[in-house]
Structures are given as structure tokens and as C-alpha cells.
Amino acid sequence: MIDRFLKQTSFRDYDDFAANYRLIIPDQFNFAYDVVDEWARIAPEKKALLWTNDKGECREFNFSELKQYSDRTASYFQQLGIGKGDKVMAILKRRYEFWFTIIALHKIGAVIIPATHLLTEKDIIYRNNAAGIKAIIAVGEEPILSSIEASRKASPELKQVISIGPLVPEGWHDFQHEMPLAPDFECGKGCNINIDPLIISFTSGTTGNPKMVMLDHLYPLAHIVTAKYWHNLHPDSLHLTIADTGWLKAVWGKLYGQWIVGACVFVYDHEKFAPTDMLAMIQKYRITSLCAPPTIFRFLIREDISQYDLSSLEYCTIAGEALNPAVYQQFLKLTGIKLKEGYGQSETTATIITAPWMEPKPGSMGKPNPHYQVDLVTPDGRTAEVGEQGEIVLRLNKGYPVGLFKGYYRNETLTNEVIHDGLYHTGDVAWRDEDGYFWFVGRTDDVIKSSGYRIGPFEVESALMTHPAVVECAVTGVPDELRGQLVKATIILAKEYSACDELATEIQEHVKKVTAPYKYPRIIEFVEELPKTISGKIRRVEIRNKK
Numbered sequence: 001m002i003d004r005f006l007k008q009t010s011f012r013d014y015d016d017f018a019a020n021y022r023l024i025i026p027d028q029f030n031f032a033y034d035v036v037d038e039w040a041r042i043a044p045e046k047k048a049l050l051w052t053n054d055k056g057e058c059r060e061f062n063f064s065e066l067k068q069y070s071d072r073t074a075s076y077f078q079q080l081g082i083g084k085g086d087k088v089m090a091i092l093k094r095r096y097e098f099w100f101t102i103i104a105l106h107k108i109g110a111v112i113i114p115a116t117h118l119l120t121e122k123d124i125i126y127r128n129n130a131a132g133i134k135a136i137i138a139v140g141e142e143p144i145l146s147s148i149e150a151s152r153k154a155s156p157e158l159k160q161v162i163s164i165g166p167l168v169p170e171g172w173h174d175f176q177h178e179m180p181l182a183p184d185f186e187c188g189k190g191c192n193i194n195i196d197p198l199i200i201s202f203t204s205g206t207t208g209n210p211k212m213v214m215l216d217h218l219y220p221l222a223h224i225v226t227a228k229y230w231h232n233l234h235p236d237s238l239h240l241t242i243a244d245t246g247w248l249k250a251v252w253g254k255l256y257g258q259w260i261v262g263a264c265v266f267v268y269d270h271e272k273f274a275p276t277d278m279l280a281m282i283q284k285y286r287i288t289s290l291c292a293p294p295t296i297f298r299f300l301i302r303e304d305i306s307q308y309d310l311s312s313l314e315y316c317t318i319a320g321e322a323l324n325p326a327v328y329q330q331f332l333k334l335t336g337i338k339l340k341e342g343y344g345q346s347e348t349t350a351t352i353i354t355a356p357w358m359e360p361k362p363g364s365m366g367k368p369n370p371h372y373q374v375d376l377v378t379p380d381g382r383t384a385e386v387g388e389q390g391e392i393v394l395r396l397n398k399g400y401p402v403g404l405f406k407g408y409y410r411n412e413t414l415t416n417e418v419i420h421d422g423l424y425h426t427g428d429v430a431w432r433d434e435d436g437y438f439w440f441v442g443r444t445d446d447v448i449k450s451s452g453y454r455i456g457p458f459e460v461e462s463a464l465m466t467h468p469a470v471v472e473c474a475v476t477g478v479p480d481e482l483r484g485q486l487v488k489a490t491i492i493l494a495k496e497y498s499a500c501d502e503l504a505t506e507i508q509e510h511v512k513k514v515t516a517p518y519k520y521p522r523i524i525e526f527v528e529e530l531p532k533t534i535s536g537k538i539r540r541v542e543i544r545n546k547k
Contacts, residue, residue, distance in 0.1 A: 084109030116246030222403025227257025293320030325362035489521035
């Protein structure tokens with residue numbers, strides 16, 4: 001399969017990779033038809049998805065079965081009036097119905113909007129109206145159902161709500177009952193062109209509401225590098241990326257590149273993360289490849305790994321936040337496996353990677369993915385020298401690369417702020433050593449990365465400001481050994497309130513109710529004033545640097 005999309009598939013070393021990697025771009029590409037259905041044609045029994053949950057249930061799907069389920073789901077969606085260009089939000093956690101849904105939406109040319117189950121009513125209303133969402137398909141659990149139901153009156157474009165169970169509220173469509181009854185699907189191949197939108201992903205920034213990253217139908221092809229030359233997968237791999245389907249990381253590690261390579265995706269559907277459970281899954285199912293953020297590996301190395309048979313594990317990759325070299329060394333000591341770091345954004349695919357031929361340098365992201373023209377640029381516009389910090393940018397002078405987002409949906413102004421003068425600006429700062437390895441420094445903005453989540457300060461500040469005690473606040477990240485960063489709120493109180501632990505707890509609980517609970521500030525500091533610029537902007541950098 002992979003040789004259909006690359007001029008050369010094997011490389012001697014990184015230099016050969018950098019010089020000779022070339023993507024073959026089809027005139028018309030649709031991942032659902034050209035990868036999933038093609039595997040169903042040439043290798044129908046090939047295992048594609050191995051799903052299990054914390055209740056002991058287990059399901060396996062080969063490509064033939066995935067074609068059948070996705071065809072029926074596509075027909076079902078069409079019966080509900082969902083068609084090309086329609087926006088469908090999927091809040092499906094780690095349920096296997098997510099894979100039926102995303103492939104089906106690709107087949108009919110609809111646009112999927114992955115979403116976390118942690119969203120509140122307020123979050124859902126914003127997304128419904130910002131993107132023009134026509135339908136929501138969700139896990140039938142509380143409080144997910146209640147939050148969606150409460151959003152409907154304030155979401156005029158939302159026409160259909162679908163539950164995959166177990167609960168199906170009155171007035172909702174029942175996926176498990178209705179989908180199997182849908183008529184045979186009439187293949188819609190040919191209705192899509194490469195530049196049509198495929199996914200819209202909401203991503204948090206430091207100011208304003210979450211942005212809508214728009215990705216097109218060629219986007220999956222850029223993840224060949226993710227799976228083949230970063231995860232180092234092969235047709236016999238069983239790969240686990242620890243990520244909920246509400247985050248774009250799911251299609252990085254649980255779908256596109258993995259199935260182009262021909263690997264099987266492993267999914268563990270669990271309510272609460274427990275490192276011992278993950279180790280048990282690796283042992284029981286003989287998982288060969290693992291990708292997770294540093295937070296996960298920090299938890300894993302605290303366990304007695306010697307009690308588990310991890311001999312099946314061939315390769316491990318890590319991304320999402322800067323890797324502490326101590327984690328690298330301890331994992332190597334315990335398993336003999338060298339963690340291979342990588343870097344990318346919602347707006348891109350893997351941009352900087354530690355490829356299989358490269359000796360990892362603990363704490364370094366690796367070297368540029370040759371799919372992109374990666375550079376480091378100083379504030380005055382020149383390429384940074386060795387050892388000099390610069391912003392990570394993608395140069396566009398040789399054409400707009402496959403995999404780079406098509407802009408922020410319905411926000412040309414924001415798009416033009418990051419794509420201009422022949423460059424895509426990532427907003428991240430790094431430096432390059434004498435061997436060409438890149439080392440992350442930090443963001444030019446203030447996005448907080450905690451336990452693999454990207455948290456925009458503005459969203460948390462907005463929630464804080466709805467509490468009557470909060471007059472003004474600033475949210476920043478504080479380094480933490482386990483989570484990478486903790487969310488900290490620096491707060492000025494209304495005069496009728498006094499600083500105390502009880503009030504801090506009350507404010508934390510309030511934030512959990514107003515916005516997604518994972519965003520709540522674990523640290524609260526009450527102050528008399530906030531540091532500001534002359535123009536009145538809060539200086540978060542000064543708060544972060546405060547000892």
C-alpha cells in the first residue's frame with residue numbers, strides 16, 4: 001500500500017531520507033476509499049483494529065468488516081440528511097464506533113469535528129455555532145447527553161443528535177438500532193476533491209476562543225511519515241497511541257498513517273488512566289509499538305515494570321511536551337528501549353522527528369521531517385545560527401505542503417497572522433545544535449500543556465471571571481514533574497471576599513462546572529494587583545518568572 005504514495009520507501013540513513021523522500025499525490029484521494037476499502041479488496045482478512053475496554057470486552061475488526069460497517073454508517077448518515085460539506089461533531093471517547101463514523105463521513109464528503117467528552121454546555125454551544133455543526137454523534141452517557149441536550153436551543157444549525165448508547169434520550173436517534181437497518185450504500189467516490197475539507201479541529205490559543213483548524217483530504221498522506229518513519233511501524237505492528245478520539249492526536253496515532261502502512265491499531269477504552277492497566281495491556285495483547293506524552297511515561301516508570309512481560313514492545317515514541325532526559329534514561333534502564341521524540345501541531349503533521357536511523361538525544365525533538373521545509377527564524381527574519389534561538393517556521397516557497405492546515409475556518413485574520421511572507425509561523429521557539437538536532441525552548445504565546453492537554457489561558461480566565469469573587473485574573477503554567485505543567489490562576493478578589501483555602505477550593509469547583517474539568521487551576525494565588533504593560537496588557541511572563 002505505502003509504495004503507491006511514495007517514490008522511495010526505504011532509506012539507508014537520515015541523509016538519504018532527507019534527500020529522497022518524495023510523496024506521490026493522487027489526482028483524487030479519499031482515505032476511506034483509497035486506503036480502507038482498498039485494503040478490504042486486496043487483503044480483506046487483514047486485522048485493522050483491536051479494541052478492548054476496562055470491562056473485559058474485546059472486539060477485532062478486519063478491513064473487510066470496517067468497509068461493511070463504514071458503508072452502512074455512511075448510508076445511515078445520508079438518511080439523516082447529512083451530506084457533503086456538512087459538519088458533524090463526534091464525542092465518542094474511545095468507542096470503536098468512532099472508526100465507523102470517521103470513515104463513513106469521509107465517504108460521503110462530510111466534515112468531522114472530533115470533540116472531547118469533557119466539554120460543557122457552554123463549550124458545545126460555542127462549537128456548534130462557530131462551525132455550523134449540523135449533527136452530533138455521541139456516547140450515550142451522562143453528563144455528555146445532558147450537556148448536548150442543553151445546547152440545542154442555543155444552536156439553531158444543529159439538526160440531528162445521535163447516541164451510540166447505552167442511553168438514548170427521547171428525541172434522539174439510536175445508532176445501534178437504526179444504523180443496521182440503513183439501505184446498501186451507493187459508493188460516492190468521485191464526489192470529493194483533494195482540497196475539500198476533511199476535519200475541523202478546535203485548538204486552544206492564548207487569546208480568544210479556540211481556533212478551528214481546517215484540514216483537507218490530502219492530510220492523511222502526510223501521516224505516512226508519522227507512522228512509518230517516526231513510529232517505525234510495519235504491516236505486523238500492533239500500535240497503541242494513548243489518546244482520546246476527541247483530540248487530533250487520535251488520527252495521528254490511531255488511523256491514517258497506521259493503516260496506510262498496514263499496521264493494526266490497538267485501542268484500550270477506559271474511564272480512568274491507570275499505568276498498571278496500560279502495562280497489563282501491553283503484556284496481554286503483545287503490543288509492539290507505543291506512543292504517548294511524557295506524562296504517561298512518567299507514570300509508567302514509577303511502577304514496578306519488572307512484574308510485566310514487555311518483550312513484545314519494539315519501539316516507543318513520545319511527544320506533546322518537552323521530554324525530561326531523566327524520564328528517557330529511566331525508561332531505557334527499565335526496558336532497554338530508547339524513546340524517540342517528535343514535534344508537531346494541530347496545524348501540521350509530525351514536523352520534527354527522531355527517525356529510526358537516528359541516535360536519540362534525550363530532550364531533543366530530533367531533525368526536520370523532509371516532507372516540510374523546516375527552518376528556525378530570528379525576530380529580524382534571518383535563519384538562526386547553530387545554538388541560536390529562533391521560531392520554528394515552515395517555508396512555503398516550493399509550494400504549499402500536503403499536511404499543512406488550510407487556515408482557521410471562518411477566520412481569515414487569524415490565518416493571515418500565522419501564514420505570511422512565504423512562511424507558516426508555528427509560534428514555537430527552538431534552537432539547533434551542530435548535528436542538526438532541534439531543542440524546544442517554549443512558545444511565543446502562553447498555551448499550557450498539562451498531562452497531554454493543550455489549555456488556553458483565556459478559556460480558564462473566562463470561566464474564573466464568572467465567579468463573583470474574581471475581579472481580575474491571569475492564568476499561567478507552572479512546571480510539574482508528573483504533568484509537565486500545572487494550571488495556575490493568579491487572582492484579584494472583590495473587596496467583599498477574603499483570601500482563604502476554602503475560597504480557593506470553591507473557585508476551583510466553580511471552574512470545573514463552567515468549562516471542561518481538566519482545565520481547572522490546581523494552583524491559586526490571591527494578589528492585590530497583576531503586572532501589566534503600559535497599554536494595560538497582563539504580563540504573564542512576569543507571573544511565570546516570579547519565585
